[in-house]
Amino acid sequence: MINKKIKLSVSSKLITLILITSILSPLGLTGLANTPPQNPTITYTAFLPLVTRNGNFPKVMGVETTWIEQALIDKANAVDAYWWRYSTFSWKAIEPNDVDPAQYNWSAVNNYHLSLATSNDFNIVAVVKTAPDFAQKIAGAPCGPIKDDAATIAEFQEFLTALAIRYSAPPYNIRTWQFGNEPDVSLVSIGQPQWATIPFGCWGDALDTNYYGGEYYGKFLQIFSETIKSVNPSAQVTNGGLLLSCHPVYDANCPNGNFFEGMIKYLSENNGLDALDYASFHSYTGWFGGLGQDVKFAEASPHPGVLLGKSYFLREVMSTYGINPVKPLLVTEGGLMCLRRDPPDTLPLPSGGKCSDQLPPPEFSNHQADYLVWMYVRAIADGISGVMWYTLNPATYRHVGLLYTDFSPKPAYIAYQFMSSQIGNAQYVGTLDQYIPTLQAYEFSKGSMRIWVLWAPDQLDHAINIPAGFQAAYDKLGAAINLAPGATTITINSPVYLILN
Template identity: 30%
Template sequence: MREDNMLPEQRVQNCLAMRRPALWFALFTMAAITVLVAAVFLSGQEDSRIWADSALRQAAVVSAPLSKVEGLSNHQDIAGPVPGPAFQGEQVLTGTLYLPVVMRGFDPACPGCPPLFGIEMGGINNANGLQQAVEARMRWVRYNAIRWDVVQPNGPGTYDWGALSNVESHLLNAQQAGLWPIVIIRGTPSWAQKIPGYSCGPIKQDRLDEFATFVSAVVQRYKDPPYNVKFWELWNEPDNLPWGSPDSGYGCWGDTTDSAGYGGGYYAQMLKQAYPAVKAADPEAQVLIGGLLYAWYDPYGRPMINFLKGVLAAGGGDYFDILSYHAYSSPADEAYWIDEWGETILEAKTAHIRQVLAAYGYADKPMMCTEAGYRTFGDDSKLETQANYVVTDYVQAFSSGLKVHIWYGLKNDFQGTSLLNPDLSPKPACNAYQAMTQQLDGLYYQRRVPAGSNVEEHEFGNGTRTVWVIWTTDGYYHSVHFPTAWSPSGQFWVRNKYGEGTIWSDASDGHIDGQVTVQVSGSPFYVEPVQ
């Protein structure tokens, strides 16, 4: 459990030095009462089966313009533009007082779960970039690994565990490297296929119990040391159609004849048998719904998005612990998502899925994005944009409350998304990923800072350190001001997305005005007080 978090002492002192102490004391008291009431309510409402909320909640905030704080000038009036090629506008931060935060209930199924930084690997070994994953402080690894049709190709009577020798070697590597594996189980053997010839497709009704038996045996085999697998994902993109390769890596449970649920109801039948089997074998195990592609329409214009509704309408919501979905950056995908649901495809899909879950009574269902990436399609001119996207995508994953965020992939590639080249040399996005984990190491997400239009700013901290991650969203430069009183030394580290930077003081921007002014662009910056 984390300790309750406060902003740096200097900010608290600034806020306590208000000209109207009585008024602010009253507000402080009222907010504290609110926190206590919220704590009692949350303690009775939180589903303790799954997940402690790894990010500290902002329990109460009292904000005021900095002109209301003794010893600080109204910097909105005195701030001047920083010389630059595309300056557009000033952004003003407000002084903020945090009270002790309320944390959600501790989850015994996942004590000490790491931060959400994850990666998908085709094989968990050095040939596929394991050493680079460790150096980049990646904490989770998604592994599309265990195939039912490989272990039981001829029938349910016997298990060919020897066929998984490479898988077992890779899982051992993950444990030794300190990576938490999310393991996919998929692949319908010919004797159990509902759609003959399609291993990616659904299971015959009368063979669902055999799949449950197989899943139970898998979990029993790998739940304990030396493997310690606790997170299981049943199929990959099951909402897809059986229109591609019959042995594809994605699932193909989608059913165009099911106008309401697109095949999700039949997938729910599988969950109803497999989920109890997993829990009986390992009560600590967590079951992920197969990572949903979650596209609006299939290639034939039918509503693919209804698959999740089909799962929930059929009662499948009680038979998975974590909602898993995919969100790639692509102009074709983003247009219809962003127009209606959010500023980015990650935020948009997350918001839409949460609305669907809430409509069926599962508003608090934990969520993971188990595939994300920026597609360059082999265009090297997009590599810097991809590096920007790594940082902004992960920060927005924090702000969206996701438990895990998986980039696809490390060496394994999909339309230019990989972080490594085939020779294992890093792309700019890999360097940005490593810098991000270094800058945010040991910090918890706090809040999105109201930094004005076209500027996105997020705050991370742990009670002794505070780091702001900032970028613009309109293609222009903007100036963001940090009062020197916010830093014990009056100075700030200002680092680019690769972690390269210098210490800035009051005069670094050409003005002596009691603040440091940082000119921000679409390429993210990290700003941190120098202790």
């Protein structure tokens, strides 16, 4: 294992994160296809190449939804999202019984809307999870590990082959596959009554004091990837997004933090590193009235914070095992959760709103828009390949969604649209170190324009001199900031875009 004396970075330690992904709808409950089950012996030989939206290099912008429909496709198009994560395939739902010849229930997949999304050039990150009863290592736990015996592995490979043959081909054209969801969570942390329905985990093994089940998962990740790629060599595979609820260096009680290292160790020792095209993790910040939890998390670390701390940690582990260059990173779930306690446990918010209300407090909605800009701009600067905001669709639980229940946009969605219009096709230049650490400040270029994005991590007002070449200023929602004639300074707090020539 990595020497615990080495000071790495900080990953998130949000206790409530175990609860977040429980809002994922069970696979297949919404928008089931109208098409009947089809014979799994149909084969395809032609696969479309991986393309990017509008012919550009793959963008960081992405979303996750718990279902797919035309209205969500329209909303995703409006923010020019490239990545679209979706819990697409349940082995348990598609092949509930072990019979010979195999019988697959493809109607358990949202086939029509899946094809509709891919026809709009979204890169679907297709999650494959939940083992059928006959393949479960731990009975009653479809989220958990698969049995490690020759017969079960053969069944797994047979299923994956049929899956890849069908869904790598038109009209689905799936190119990016993800094995599981938050596999570093263990069944010990989940009550047994929830084992059958929990949408995340559960490959973590509390009895494995070295790597928490990471090596075992790594073996099946290699099987998963090699089987998919035997059908479509151009496929890209990523691990299930890691919860990373703690850091094994900065938290004395964090055995689950070694899961990723176990996975990498297995792949490294078994000629399996080519099985992993992206390393995926999840990144959430809790809102308790402000955004301080993100920037203050584990301040003692040289690389603190939820998003950047985790990315540093994963890269450090990969570097330790000689992976050079390290695998690119994906944030397959990220966002802000409304976690502030209701009065009388806390003082009332000025608006009177509460996190438990059907609608989010206005203060939260304002900060959610701030945080969306924080997350994406920093991810671009950090070289993260994609961030999928959880969720695009309405989600009242913790108010994580970007849309209200009537599909009208929240401020965060409007901020997403404007951000994408400004920097989605821009070239990242670098940080503006003259403003750091008081401000976070980043420069992009687009044609003859320079675009600065600045905000105050302490969420207080800070005045800066108007830079040379100033043309215009916009707030996070795209509203013009009108400066007084002769003004020489501009105030920065919430994200601001400065347009310079």
